[in-house]
Amino acid sequence: MIRQTLKIINKNLKLLLRSRSSALIFILGPLLLIMLVGFAFNSIGTRNMDIGIYSESYSEVTLSFVKEIADGPFRTLQFKSEETCIENIKKGTVTACVIFPPDLDITDTNIEEIMFYVDYSKLNVVWQVMDRIKKQLTKASDSFSLDLTNVLLTSLDTVQDHANKTYPIISDSRSRSDLLVSQIKQSSGSMDGIDLDLDMSSLDFDDVKLEIGTLKHSVAAMYDGLDKMYKKAKDLNNYGLSQALLCTATPEEETSLRAKLDFNQVGVFKSDIDDDYSSALSKLNYSYNKVADIEKEINDLDRRLSSGESLRDELQSNLSKTITLVDVNNQNLALIKNRIAKIESVIDGLEVKDAENIVTPISTNIKPVIAEKTNLMYLFPNLVTLVTLFMCVLLAATIVVTEKKSTAYFRNFISPSSDFNFIIASYLTNLLLMLMQVGVILFIANYYFQTHVSANLFAISLILFLLITLFTLIGMFVGFIMNSQDTVTIGAIVVSSIMLFMSDMIMPLESMPAYISNIASYNPFIIGSDLLKKAILFQKPAGELSSDITLLIVYSVMMFLIVMLIQWLIKKQKIGKYANRYVMKKERKKWHRLVAFSEDVEKELDG
Structure with a gap:
């Protein structure tokens, strides 16, 4: 029984690995996925993030905070206005904006507030970035707090020094006062001893x-x-x-x-x-x-x-x-008054005397670049892009491999219809099915989850059309290079997973190594999700998104040409294969006839 089980396992492995493409997918697919994910995520923290900086007037304190941010894993970009900085967040140029109050200074009048503008749709990076920025600012704030505490302690030391110098004067004045009281009591006793009474009654x-x-x-x-x-x-x-x-x-x-x-x-x-x-x-x-x-x-x-x-x-x-003694005490009192005046001047010289201002000299306030929405609203562009990616790639690859496994596949090659027609037909089939699915998703999201998709419907529809086109062509490419249903499914999942893991949906691009993040920035999944985010959340018209839309069109044209080339190569290979098979079949028949003729001749000779 064990031998039979092993033979069946061997047979199954041979079936799976009979095709070189299938073997490559089973072996190299997971390795490629793990390798790319390992390279992308084998890092600590965030790097290469651009942070926008703006202030109406930069003070020394502001510049020290900016320097502290720049010393961290961030690049700082100064803008000329708060609106420009916020607009660059929407464009994706900067991750966050830090708005400093004009002429920022740490005083006892009020606690200065630093404003942060962030894009809540980047949930996987925004809090990480804010945490890092806050740590940098907290470091600078702690430095200011330490300086204020040192100033306070220095002032207390000065006060203590004046107090220590005043204590002997007070002690001396007290001793002199005690002596003065003693002398006054002695004089009072002496005056009591003076008898100036005259008995006038005895003098009649x-x-x-x-x-x-x-x-x-x-x-x-x-x-x-x-x-x-x-x-x-x-x-x-x-x-x-x-x-x-x-x-x-x-x-x-x-x-x-x-x-x-x-x-x-x-x-x-x-x-x-x-x-x-x-x-x-x-x-x-x-x-x-x-x-x-x-x-x-x-x-x-x-x-x-x-x-x-x-x-x-x-x-x-x-x-x-x-x-x-009174004169000396007056002099001592003058010295004490002088010391007290110096102590008062030291205390008055403290710019910050409020405990809260010393402990927390700077406060922060985080604001979204758009009106605060639900988490679904922030995640909706990524979710739509993710669904479109997997559905298009799997569906297109399945349609192509099903067609390849059909008995009419060779007849399609020799039919008068061109390869372009077959590819367009497969593309339109996939496009029709995906438009129906995406339409249902948008309808439910707009009317039941209040995502307000209809407010910018043209730009959203154009972006989704280009994404469906590109992902469908990628799926067709996977289907053309695979030979079985199993391998094409695995291949489609691997390709989709690579685009997913190399996007900012799992990990922010800023946390990846620079060479990986530069390559990943051209990922169609990232481009599509960013376009949908700008169209849905920021209500950007299609005209303002022309650069990324053009890039999707270029990707689609390139994939279409690649698919056409693969289709032509496969057609040429298939025709040659069938021709060779036909020739070999005719030669085999001739050989069999020749062998039979030879056997007949030998029989006749023997007879």
Whole structure:
């Protein structure tokens, strides 16, 4: 059983590899596909991407950002206006546009915003590009943030230095203030020790005044008494004189003179004088005692004033020291004020003091070049191109190989119809079927998914017609060089897969090596998908797409000529093959007849 199974496997392999073209497809097809895909995808990151740059006025900060982008895997192209930059995205000249604010500067007033314009239809590259650009800008932004942080830290170091220099001044001022407070307290205590109180109650000035007044009256009374004594003495004097006269006076004169001289009156006056004197002496003693008390109080006050004078001198000395301390403190306060002013100037010199501006000095905003649409709308051009590619190549190759395997294939060669007619007929058959399929796809997309295909129907129809034509001719080419249904299917899939993998639908061209991306840029699949994208998404008229449309026409004409050439070569080969087969058949019959004749002759000779 195993031997039979192995024989069947051997038979199947022989059937598959009987044709050289089939063998090449089975062996070289996957190898070619893997080799091309390996060369195309054997890279890291993105390269050779053109990024548009625009700003109304380029500042030093802007130029540093532009330099940072250019140092990455990008080429920068500066444009004269924002609209021109966006238009070049639609044309495919640049991958993204970076719009910088005019005179970009990092300040504390606001956070500057950098605008990015991208084409969301390039989903496989746009976010990769934006990520790389953002990394480059973030690197520059981090550099600015680091510079701002260094400036802030330098300012803090300066503030700390001024603070460290201010602390000894404050400490010295505090020590002097403590000493000043101590001296003030000491002076206050000394002032409390000064006794300037005078007991006015002990000094009874009213009594003294009263006693002095009484003394005045007594003295006045004494004065009056003395006056009277004086008069009495005068009278006595006169009396003596009179006594002298009595000796010579007559008795009548003596009697009259004696009547005038009353000696008892003199005694009375004397008694009054003694009383007044005693009273005056008593009052004078009282006044003396009062005056002595006053003198004592005054002496005590003088002693206390003398003590207060020494305290005053001490207070004056303390006040002088206090004034000196106050002057020094004023100087220290002036130094502190100076330091604080320097600290304020350092803080005011910081351009950015907001924490958010220091951490994120630059913000970014991403905008699409067209109004934001659904993901299907962005993918629709690529999907239509992909369906057209595989359907056209497989269908055209199948039609051709089916015709080749039919029994009427040789009769077609010898019929009066030209090869051109057969090729055009196959092409039109495929075109008709594909137009029906694509028409259904466009109808559903336009009315059910709102892709707005009808807005630019002429350009879209022209592009699809050229794509169907080109892919059909490619499929016919595959069908003509293959000999079996199996190999033609594999060949069609390999050719379609090569065009698919060498496009930007799987991996962006910018991520491929330069020599691969340059070749892949001429891939009909890429050209067709870009044309449909511009016609459907950007609503570009056919006139603005003339260069790529012309390239598709050139491709189609070249493929048509190649197909005609292959058809002619196959026809020539087939006719020669059939002719040789016919001649060999006639020669074989002659040989058989000759052999039979020889055998008959030998039999007759033997007989």
